Amino acid sequence: MDLDLPESTLAFRAEVRDWLAEHVVTLPSFDTAEGFALHREWEAELADARLSVVSWPEEFGGRDASLVDWLVFEEEYYAAGAPGRVNQNGLFMLAPTLFSHGTPEQQARILPKMARSEEVWAQAWSEPEAGSDIAALRSTATRTSDGWLLSGQKTWSSRAAFADKAFGLFRSDPAEVRHRGLTYFMIDLRADGVQVRPIAQLDGEPGFAELFFDEVFVPDEDVIGEPGAGWRVAMTTANNERGLSLRSPGRFLATAERLVRLWSETRDPALADRVADAWIGARAYQLYTFGTATRLVEGAALGPESSVNKLFWSQLDVSMHETALELLGPAAEVAGDWPDGWLFSLAGPIYGGTDQIQRNIVAERLLGLPRGDR
Amino acid sequence: MRFALSAEQNDFSAALDDYLSTADCDAAARAWADDDLGPGMKLWHGLSALGLLDLLDSGGSLVDLVVAFERLGYHAVPGPWVETAAVLPALAIGSGGRLASVVLPPHVPYGLDADVSDLRLLLVDDGVHEFEPGERLKSVDRARRLFRPEPGARIGDGVPLAFEHGALATAAQLLGAGEWLLATSVAYAKQRKQYGREIGSYQAIKHLLADTVTALELARPLLYAAALTASARDVSAAKVAAGQAASLAARTGLQVHGAIGYTAEHGLGLRLTKVRALVGVWGTPAFHRGRVLA
Numbered sequence: 001m002d003l004d005l006p007e008s009t010l011a012f013r014a015e016v017r018d019w020l021a022e023h024v025v026t027l028p029s030f031d032t033a034e035g036f037a038l039h040r041e042w043e044a045e046l047a048d049a050r051l052s053v054v055s056w057p058e059e060f061g062g063r064d065a066s067l068v069d070w071l072v073f074e075e076e077y078y079a080a081g082a083p084g085r086v087n088q089n090g091l092f093m094l095a096p097t098l099f100s101h102g103t104p105e106q107q108a109r110i111l112p113k114m115a116r117s118e119e120v121w122a123q124a125w126s127e128p129e130a131g132s133d134i135a136a137l138r139s140t141a142t143r144t145s146d147g148w149l150l151s152g153q154k155t156w157s158s159r160a161a162f163a164d165k166a167f168g169l170f171r172s173d174p175a176e177v178r179h180r181g182l183t184y185f186m187i188d189l190r191a192d193g194v195q196v197r198p199i200a201q202l203d204g205e206p207g208f209a210e211l212f213f214d215e216v217f218v219p220d221e222d223v224i225g226e227p228g229a230g231w232r233v234a235m236t237t238a239n240n241e242r243g244l245s246l247r248s249p250g251r252f253l254a255t256a257e258r259l260v261r262l263w264s265e266t267r268d269p270a271l272a273d274r275v276a277d278a279w280i281g282a283r284a285y286q287l288y289t290f291g292t293a294t295r296l297v298e299g300a301a302l303g304p305e306s307s308v309n310k311l312f313w314s315q316l317d318v319s320m321h322e323t324a325l326e327l328l329g330p331a332a333e334v335a336g337d338w339p340d341g342w343l344f345s346l347a348g349p350i351y352g353g354t355d356q357i358q359r360n361i362v363a364e365r366l367l368g369l370p371r372g373d374r
Numbered sequence: 375m376r377f378a379l380s381a382e383q384n385d386f387s388a389a390l391d392d393y394l395s396t397a398d399c400d401a402a403a404r405a406w407a408d409d410d411l412g413p414g415m416k417l418w419h420g421l422s423a424l425g426l427l428d429l430l431d432s433g434g435s436l437v438d439l440v441v442a443f444e445r446l447g448y449h450a451v452p453g454p455w456v457e458t459a460a461v462l463p464a465l466a467i468g469s470g471g472r473l474a475s476v477v478l479p480p481h482v483p484y485g486l487d488a489d490v491s492d493l494r495l496l497l498v499d500d501g502v503h504e505f506e507p508g509e510r511l512k513s514v515d516r517a518r519r520l521f522r523p524e525p526g527a528r529i530g531d532g533v534p535l536a537f538e539h540g541a542l543a544t545a546a547q548l549l550g551a552g553e554w555l556l557a558t559s560v561a562y563a564k565q566r567k568q569y570g571r572e573i574g575s576y577q578a579i580k581h582l583l584a585d586t587v588t589a590l591e592l593a594r595p596l597l598y599a600a601a602l603t604a605s606a607r608d609v610s611a612a613k614v615a616a617g618q619a620a621s622l623a624a625r626t627g628l629q630v631h632g633a634i635g636y637t638a639e640h641g642l643g644l645r646l647t648k649v650r651a652l653v654g655v656w657g658t659p660a661f662h663r664g665r666v667l668a
Contacts, residue, residue, distance in 0.1 A: 001377060001380065003603070272663065273659075276614070276664075279667070283596065288591065308588050362584035363580030367584070369563060370572050371575065
C-alpha cells in the first residue's frame, strides 16, 4: 500500500498547474446565454492544450491519461479555481456510456466534438411522473423506417436551455413494463418536433428546461446499445454520475481548503469543529477514491459503491457550504461564490437518484437487506 | 500509487479472524471485567504466537498494525494491547511478552490494567517515568480496568510518536468495533420480524444502516493513510472519523436490536461501551479536530 505518485504523474501535475496559472479566467454562470458562449470558448482553449478530456484516447482529443493522472488533473483544476465544465453531462455521463456501449462510428462522430464543446450535451432523464424512479418513464419511441419517432415530455433537463443535443431513455416497447422495453437515444435538440422551454432554477437562471417531443425522428445510428436494453446501458451512466467521474474529489478538496482559509480569518471557535470535519470529509473522499481507482485499475467495475460515494459527497458538499455561510454571517445572503455554491450543492442530494434512493441501493445491494415497500 | 491492502495483509487479517472467531472473545472480555484474567491471557498468548506483540519490532509496518487492531476491535479483545503492541515500540522498549500500561496525561489519564502489567510507564514532560497503580476506577467499558497513576522515578526520554501510535491503534479498534456492530445489526435485521416481515425491509432501518456503512467505508481510508504518513493531521483525521463512524454504528446497532441490545448478555453492549471509552482516550474529538486545523 502506498500513496506515492509516479514521476510521470508529478510531471503532469506540474504541467497542468503551470498551464492553469497562466490561463484560468473567471466566467459568468453557464446558465446564461453569454456565460454559455464564453464557456464554449474556455472549453476550446482547454482542448487546444489537450486538457479537456485527459483520460480519453488520443484519437478523440485526450491523452490516454491513467485514472490517477485524471484525479490529479481534477485536483489541480479545482484548486486553480478554474470554471465549472459546461459539458459535464456529456463528458462524465454520455462519454463513459459511449466508451462502454457505443459503436466505433458513434465514438468517432460524437466524442471529438464533445471534447471541444462544439456540441454541448444535456441530460434528458426525468419526466414529470418519473424523477428518481426512471423505470416509470412514459415517453415513447415508435419504430419507423431507418429509425424511431420520439414523443412525450422530459423535464428538469440540466443545460438543455442552451445545449445542442440530449441523451435519455424512451419506452420503445409498450408491452413491456418497468425496466424492460426502454431504449437509449441521442437526440438533436434542433430537430423538427422538439420544443425547449427553459425553467429557471433557484438562482433565477435557466439551468433546467422542459423538453417536448412530437414525433421527433431519430435515426438508428443514434441509438446506443440494443433497442430495449436501454436500462442496462443507462446504469453505466448512473454509476458514473453517482460515483467517480462527475464528482471527483478535486472539487471537494478545493472547497474544503477554501473553507479552512475562510475560517482562519476569524478562527471562530464555535465553528472550528465543523470546519475540521469538512476537511476530514474531503480528505476521506479523496483517499476513498484512490482506493476505488486502485480496484478499477486492477479490473473491478463500479457497482453499488457508487451510491456510497453519492451519499457521502452530496452531504459533504451541503454541510461545507452551510458552514461557510455561517462563517460569513449576515453577509452570506449577498450573491457570491459561497451562496452560489450553496445553491448548487442543494441539488446534489436530488439529482442522479435522490439520497433516499441511494440509501435503498446501498442497503439492498451492498448489505443484502430484503426489498420492501418504498 | 496502490491504495489497497496487499494479499499478505488480507491473509493476516483473515488469520486473526479465524483464530479470534473460535476463541470466544466475548466471554474473555466479560471474565476480564470480573477480574478473571485467565481466558484473556490465553488470548494474549495466542495472539502473541501469531506475531501481534512484536509486530512493529519484527519489521511490520504501521499499516500491518492497523490491520491487526481493526480485528482486535472487531472481536472486542480485552487488555492493554494499544499500550503494549503500538506504544512500546515507539518508545523503543520491547515488551518481551509482558503486559504494559501507559499513561499519557491529559489524553490517557488512567493506567489500563496497571495492576497486572509488568511495565508501567507515565509519559509526561518529554520523559518516561514509572508509576504505581493507585485508586481503581470503573470504566464505562467494564472490560477496561482503570487505575489512577502514582508517579515514580524518571527512567528515560519520551518520543513524540508514542502518542501517534496510540491514537492510530485506538482509531483502528474503533473502526473494527464499528464493523462488528454493522455486520451484526445487518444480520439481525434480516432475521428479526415485526409486523409480519423482516425489519430490514423497512426503509427507516435500511437508511440507518446505509448511513452507517457509508461512514465506516469513508473512515477506513483515512486510517490507512494515517498509517502510511504518520502525520499528526492524518492521524487526527483518522481518529475523529473512526470515532464518529463507530459511534454511529453503536447507536444504529442498538436501535436495530432494540431492548436485547441493551442487555449485558448480548455482545453489542461490549462494543457500544468500548466505543464510548475509546472515543475519549488518546485524544478527544475536540483535541484531534484542533490538530486538523492547526
